[in-house]
Amino acid sequence: MTGSVKTGWVKIVGLGPGDEALVTPEVRAVIDEATDVVGYIPYVRRIAPRPGLTLHESDNRVEVERARHALEMASEGRRVAVVSSGDPGVFAMASAVFEAVEEGAPNWRNLDIRVLPGITAxxxxxxxxxxxxxxxxxxxxxxxxxxxxxxxxxxxxxxxxxxxxxxxxxxxxxxxxxxxxxxxxxxxxxxxxxxxxxxxxxxxxxxxxxxxxxxxxxxxxxxxxxxxxxxxxxxxxxxxxxxxxxxxxxxxxxxxxxxxx
Amino acid sequence: MTGSVKTGWVKIVGLGPGDEALVTPEVRAVIDEATDVVGYIPYVRRIAPRPGLTLHESDNRVEVERARHALEMASEGRRVAVVSSGDPGVFAMASAVFEAVEEGAPNWRNLDIRVLPGITAxxxxxxxxxxxxxxxxxxxxxxxxxxxxxxxxxxxxxxxxxxxxxxxxxxxxxxxxxxxxxxxxxxxxxxxxxxxxxxxxxxxxxxxxxxxxxxxxxxxxxxxxxxxxxxxxxxxxxxxxxxxxxxxxxxxxxxxxxxxx
Incomplete structure (x- = not known):
């Protein structure tokens, strides 16, 4: 319930299968507002670098560690986009983030966490x-x-x-x-x-x-x-x-x- | 193989569940290029009228008739967007259009027909x-x-x-x-x-x-x-x-x- 808990967020977004014309405007807006992007290397590489945005690439099979990192940053007030290919709710990062929330610090449950759908493969x-x-x-x-x-x-x-x-x-x-x-x-x-x-x-x-x-x-x-x-x-x-x-x-x-x- | 067959098209597009921020840029571009939009009344009403665009609303349960109308217009050289809510391939218009193609005029198979996915409900x-x-x-x-x-x-x-x-x-x-x-x-x-x-x-x-x-x-x-x-x-x-x-x-x-x- 501190200020930082209120201003930080985690948005778990779907980038669709590859073509940028399949990324929804909702997801594009989140990426434009984020201070941090976390995800598997090839998905993070789809995000254009810009001043004020930190890109955090991680390897495959470290989904829960990546999720914890996103939640920690959000609880410090950062605006974190967790990127998945396709739809984040289909064999992708959304479940991993919620596993981390359930097992993690109690204040993580108060964070603003949202899933934004994408076109699944x-x-x-x-x-x-x-x-x-x-x-x-x-x-x-x-x-x-x-x-x-x-x-x-x-x-x-x-x-x-x-x-x-x-x-x-x-x-x-x-x-x-x-x-x-x-x-x-x-x-x-x-x-x-x-x-x-x-x-x-x-x-x-x-x-x-x-x-x-x-x-x-x-x-x-x-x-x-x-x-x-x-x-x-x-x-x-x-x-x-x-x-x-x-x-x-x-x-x-x-x-x-x-x-x- | 006539000129009109080559220039007309049918694109079966998904408008997503309702929020315009969930419509993909690919679908938006098709609507901007279309001469005709056909679909069930509430979905066609989501499309902004503009000069050069004819909106064809039809009732529920006339999917194959609507599909034939779209294919006829495309074979006359028109650029037809068939709109569905959600994803057109999930309990929506894509199958109805292909049923009409299979049963319809042989030249319909030569038309440029594409399905553009959307966020399904x-x-x-x-x-x-x-x-x-x-x-x-x-x-x-x-x-x-x-x-x-x-x-x-x-x-x-x-x-x-x-x-x-x-x-x-x-x-x-x-x-x-x-x-x-x-x-x-x-x-x-x-x-x-x-x-x-x-x-x-x-x-x-x-x-x-x-x-x-x-x-x-x-x-x-x-x-x-x-x-x-x-x-x-x-x-x-x-x-x-x-x-x-x-x-x-x-x-x-x-x-x-x-x-x-």
Whole structure:
């Protein structure tokens, strides 16, 4: 309840998938007002330096330390933007900040802390391909750094049985090369070989690559850590076009007789 | 392949949940370049009139007719923005346009058609409340206008068994007053009574209301058609604060022994 507690803030903001034209004006305004920006190196590098703004880059996998640093600075009266790529509430910094708040100094709960949404990679990728998430869908983080692999496997099976379209974040990394192959194996057990899969890499950046294949054609090497993988539902379709990539979309309707069970 | 086919376009754009500061610059630029805007009445009313821009408002439930109108105008060389609230690829106009393309005139496939993402209501609501979707999650449209209720029920059960956080779109309308009550009954069969539920109404508008209750406390009347309902996973928590609403968030980690099966 001191003056510094009242004037400092932490705003956890989403920078979207890469293109600056996808950053909301709300987020842009916060970055303009901040005294400090904290985040993972490549995201902080997206922020233009200016006098009065300190950029604090940190490495991957130190999310809670980074969150504590932001909260400490805010409690000293600084205006701190915590930057995430995509949406900060989707497999990004918002949960890490709240974990730090819950375990941290009691006065951190009185701070002005807000989350400002951004365009998440799954929905940016969906927009580029058409509308594969145009019906019910789910999002699963395939990294087993913070959860047991058995839970990922269970969620994959149940999501396939529910006939959700699916978005996979963090499908593959150098330290976990085999997980995504196992995920594909589970999908092959649960879904038909014609099921459509999109590999969307570096969406909205100059390196963007989007590839649409069937489950039968999909291989683990089609994904890396810059890829979000979208799996269609059983109704997801492809519209072929001359000289242009296909449009991939899920219709809005499910006819009653198609209900698989 | 005529000149008009090359110069006209259809861009299906997301206006976000309501606040103009959540409209991406990419979408704003498209609206500035459009000759025509088509959409459901309340969304078209968000667009400022200007010389050279024709606003075409249409009623709810005529999505495919509206899509055909947009495609016809584009094939005559007009620059048409199809506006949706939220993200056009999430229970909105993108799928309707692609249904019209697939069933329509062959030359519609050669048109320049793009989807531009927006902030979807579920993630805007999540940001306001904290980070309830901070772990794996799903999104379900509770309207049974276009799919059998049995499929909704099946997806709810499997999503609860997968321990996803969930976002419900269109939870309740005057024509379907009973569906959301049935959805709550299913959740009560599958989840513990302490499960956290957020009712987020008119997010980011002056009428915004966010309410956090437990599943035991939730009643069907807490939702209407302007509400998005978020259901936590079994790990979603509340941080209580003095004189401020609680922060609701889902931690990033699932400890191995918590795996329910």
């Amino acid at each position: 799954m929905l940016a990728a969906a927009a580029r391909a058409g509308a594969p998430m145009g019906h019910d869908f789910c999002a699963i983080n395939l990294s087993d750094n913070l959860k047991p692999w058995a839970l990922i496997e269970k969620r994959l099976r149940l999501a396939a049985q529910a006939d959700f379209a699916m978005g996979f974040y963090n499908p593959r990394s150098r330290s976990r090369p085999e997980g995504f192959g196992r995920a594909l194996d589970i999908l092959r057990e649960e879904c038909e070989p014609e099921r459509l899969i999109l590999f969307a890499r570096a969406v909205s950046t100059p390196e963007e690559e989007i590839r649409c294949v069937t489950l039968a054609e999909a291989t683990p090497e089609m994904a890396d850590m810059r890829t979000v993988v979208l799996v269609g539902s059983s109704l997801t379709r492809r519209i072929l076009r001359e000289g242009q990539p296909p449009i991939v979309y899920t219709p809005r309707s499910v006819p009653a007789p198609s209900d698989p069970e | 579920m993630l805007a609501a999540a940001a306001r409340a904290g980070a309830p979707m901070g772990h794996d999650f799903c999104a379900i449209n509770l309207s049974d206008n276009l799919k059998p209720w049995a499929l909704i029920e099946k997806r709810l059960r499997l999503a609860a068994q997968a321990d996803f956080a969930m976002g419900f779109y269109n939870p309740r309308s005057r024509s379907r007053p009973e569906g959301f009550g049935r959805a709550l009954d299913i959740l009560r069969e599958e989840c513990e009574p302490e499960r956290l539920i957020l009712f987020a109404r008119a997010v980011s508008t002056p009428e915004e209301e966010i309410r956090c209750v437990t599943l035991a406390e939730a009643t069907p009347e807490m939702a209407d058609m302007r509400t998005v309902v978020l259901v936590g996973s079994s790990l979603t928590r509340r941080i209580l604060r003095e004189g401020q609403p609680p922060i609701v968030y889902t931690p990033r980690s699932v400890p191995a022994p918590s795996d329910p099966e």
